[in-house]
Amino acid sequence: MPLIEAKDLVKEFRRVRPKTGAFSTVRTLFSRDFEVTRAVDGVGFAVEAGELVGYLGPNGAGKSTTIKMLTGILTPTSGTVEVAGVVPWRQRERNARNIGVVFGQRSQLWWDLPLRDSFRMIGRLYRVAPARYAQNLDRFVEVLGLASFLDTPVRQLSLGQRMRGDLAAAMLYEPPILYLDEPTVGLDVIAKERIREFVAGLNAEQGTTVLLTTHDMDDVERLCRRLVLIDHGRVLYDGPVAPLKEKYAPHRELVVQLASPAEVVVPNADVVRAEEGRVWLSFDPRTTPAASLIAEVSAKYEVTDLSLVEPDLEGVIRRMYLEREG
């Protein structure tokens, strides 16, 4: 049985349609004319225990709304969710003990209290046995490097420090499920890497099931084996990362540096970009092996340097979104 299962999930938001013209404010106040937005429109997927799934989509696609229904914050308009056998919004308190939640945009910690104090309160609220608590805290302090700011009030922490604190707080009671909503947003490269390492470790060592939303494709490439892509509240793709790349980005690129600028013409490859003697050639590896293309180019032109570029996920996703819009 899957650990997280969502079926035909729909969430509609209703708000009064604003009026324009004379007395618009007063008329809006008494209006019964509602505007309904479907933020999530029939989303369904299942996550097995131990998976690390990337839940992706452009801004406004319905990612956060889905996560909020999975965590029990929002009640869906229709559809069902079961997380570890619990309907999140009906049994919030039971659900809360099964999940860790980290929202990149908003801290779960107590703003005016030292980090250590927030941890202690979390430990008591989740009834973690004292020995277990001390053991977990020690481990997180070491792995996440919290020692230097453990006694600093949360409001004085940097974003990277705060995120690490939030992650530790979400895992202190060892929930089997961890939801991460944009955990690396606004962080520097080193802080991002530290968080990725931690999440990868949780998944690999403790078998924590992780559902991650992010706009950072490096997060996904580094962490996720499976993607669920949504847009306009619907699932566009659900599956492993590699086939997605093959489907949406079948072409590779060969970048060659010429000794002197020249017009490059080779069969089976298109010039997609050229500047100051550097030429980007796009080709299909299924029909044109890279080796033969390199040989062909080297024979016709004087090449000083060359490199092969793998398609990155960012380009794949961009192409998917564009295709969808068009």
Next chain:
Amino acid sequence: MLWQLRAGLILLGGAFRATAQYRANIFSNMAAGAAFQTVGLIGLWVILNRFGEVAGWTMSDVALMYGLRLTAHAAWAVPLNQLMEIEHQVREGLIDRYLVRPVNPLVQLLTGRVRLNVFGDLAAGLILLAVAASRADVDWTPARLAFLVLAILGGGMIEGGFQLGLAAISFRTLGTSEMRFTVDTIFNLYGNYPAKIFSVPGQIALSVLPVAFVAYLPTCALLGRDSGLPLPDWAGYAAPGLGLLIATGGYLFWRSQLRNYQGAGS
């Protein structure tokens, strides 16, 4: 239930330590609370000294009622004062985090911060009540004392139940602070005087609303006076039960409205 209480105490401890980080604030708040209550008491003293008697009620009778009402007010304001934060927290999406913790969201909202000025209300109410009770023409049997305690809790639950219900409307992202302020003002303005002094439509309104049940009717019952309202004599004794009913209704409404919480952002 026991767990909610324990969790509430854990959270309250945190709130207290957080408040203690702003020491100057604590003292200025306590001073403000004390000043506010002192002004209120002086106002009452002036009125009673000037008139001596209102609708056949002597100064000590009115003081008993005022003390009962002030204590009942504190009985809801002390635990429920954080309801005033609800609009802000709904609009900013701060309720989110209450919903992913293993504690009742209302308990978390109420223990989010410690406000010391409401303890000023409580102290003022208790002092006035103690003085008035000793001077009033009541034979304080254990049964009457027990009823006084029940009346205070019942009055608190009547006002608190309304406040909780009104606050719950905020989950539809509507502003409710004006409504709550208005209701509180009605209870403050009309709850502190013998309802007898109003005309018949006013009396009916106060019975229905039910402002008269907070302090006036229980005080009538204690003093053995006729309330003069179109209600049976035992109405005063029913006040605590009515309080329980209204508080329960307020809480059930709160729970039903929580479903409408929409969070902030997408």
